[in-house]
Amino acid sequence: MTAQIIDGVALSRRIRSELAERAARLPQRPGLAVILVGEDPASAVYVRNKVKACAEHGLHSVLEKYDAGFAEAALLERIAALNADPSIHGILVQMPLPRHIDPHKVIAAIDTKKDVDGYSVLSAGELFTGMPGLRPCTPWGCMKLIESTGQSLRGKHAVVIGRSNTVGKPMALMLLQANATVTICHSATPDLAVHTRAADVVVAAVGRRDTLTAAMVKPGAIVIDVGMNRNDAGKLCGDVDTAGVAEVAGWITPVPGGVGPMTITMLLANTVEAAEAAMATPARA
Numbered sequence: 001m002t003a004q005i006i007d008g009v010a011l012s013r014r015i016r017s018e019l020a021e022r023a024a025r026l027p028q029r030p031g032l033a034v035i036l037v038g039e040d041p042a043s044a045v046y047v048r049n050k051v052k053a054c055a056e057h058g059l060h061s062v063l064e065k066y067d068a069g070f071a072e073a074a075l076l077e078r079i080a081a082l083n084a085d086p087s088i089h090g091i092l093v094q095m096p097l098p099r100h101i102d103p104h105k106v107i108a109a110i111d112t113k114k115d116v117d118g119y120s121v122l123s124a125g126e127l128f129t130g131m132p133g134l135r136p137c138t139p140w141g142c143m144k145l146i147e148s149t150g151q152s153l154r155g156k157h158a159v160v161i162g163r164s165n166t167v168g169k170p171m172a173l174m175l176l177q178a179n180a181t182v183t184i185c186h187s188a189t190p191d192l193a194v195h196t197r198a199a200d201v202v203v204a205a206v207g208r209r210d211t212l213t214a215a216m217v218k219p220g221a222i223v224i225d226v227g228m229n230r231n232d233a234g235k236l237c238g239d240v241d242t243a244g245v246a247e248v249a250g251w252i253t254p255v256p257g258g259v260g261p262m263t264i265t266m267l268l269a270n271t272v273e274a275a276e277a278a279m280a281t282p283a284r285a
């Protein structure tokens with residue numbers, strides 16, 4: 001194996017302990033509200049992990065669970081109440097929502113200052129225009145993983161596989177902002193390997209295992225695996241053939257233990273940042 005493993009668990013631990021110190025310095029604990037509508041088992045695990053991470057790092061969290069039939073209007077009312085609640089600095093509505101609820105409407109209802117998922121049109125606009133703001137957690141975590149290699153992105157060729165609004169597109173913008181030359185690939189890209197073989201950095205965010213194999217990777221490249229899939233044995237795996245690619249790449253993130261823990265870490269980071277901003281500018285009476 002030539003690649004160094006980028007340990008997302010160890011990096012998370014370091015960042016989380018800094019965040020706990022920042023949270024402890026504030027006059028009031030940073031507060032995160034997590035809303036779960038419906039009974040999707042994967043979503044239930046995600047929200048449980050988010051609430052647990054808050055408790056472990058000195059953040060206050062509120063979990064609101066509603067059944068799958070919860071009305072859209074009622075959800076919007078809850079968001080309005082949380083927008084006005086001074087003990088809450090971040091609001092996260094776990095996706096996917098039941099079909100009768102419009103996710104765009106729900107995300108738009110969240111105060112941009114509390115949009116700790118960074119999914120709103122305004123937050124996306126801030127990222128697009130290079131303004132400060134709350135960044136989507138998964139791509140921001142990927143940036144931290146790349147940064148931890150000590151390699152500068154300036155002038156590097158980065159290829160992002162996937163163009164979702166939550167991962168691929170914001171990832172590409174963050175890499176661009178870090179002065180990489182960026183290519184975005186997607187399901188209509190005819191020859192993925194032509195692009196990935198020329199890349200110094202590959203971020204795979206597809207949702208299909210073995211999308212990136214050793215023959216598709218430039219020797220020494222940094223490979224970030226965002227994917228979360230199951231292999232034939234039912235074990236969690238990413239989009240990358242990790243064993244094969246590790247023979248060629250310079251750095252690689254494992255699944256599990258790479259991007260996953262960093263996503264929650266950056267959610268904590270956004271909540272602390274939102275709390276710091278709120279406490280620096282007290283709301284007018």
Ligand code: NAP
Nearest residue numbers: 138162163164167186187205206207226227228259260263
């Ligand atoms: P998504 O919305 O389904 O987007 C997948 C993207 O992959 C789409 O842009 C799609 O292209 C592209 N794609 C599909 N097949 C392809 C192919 N054969 N070649 C090239 N591109 C292809 O998924 P997502 O929400 O971005 O998530 C991607 C993966 O990351 C999933 O496995 C998800 O579970 C995982 N994830 C992990 C974390 C974490 O914390 N670890 C967080 C978020 C997501 P089109 O646009 O053309 O359809």
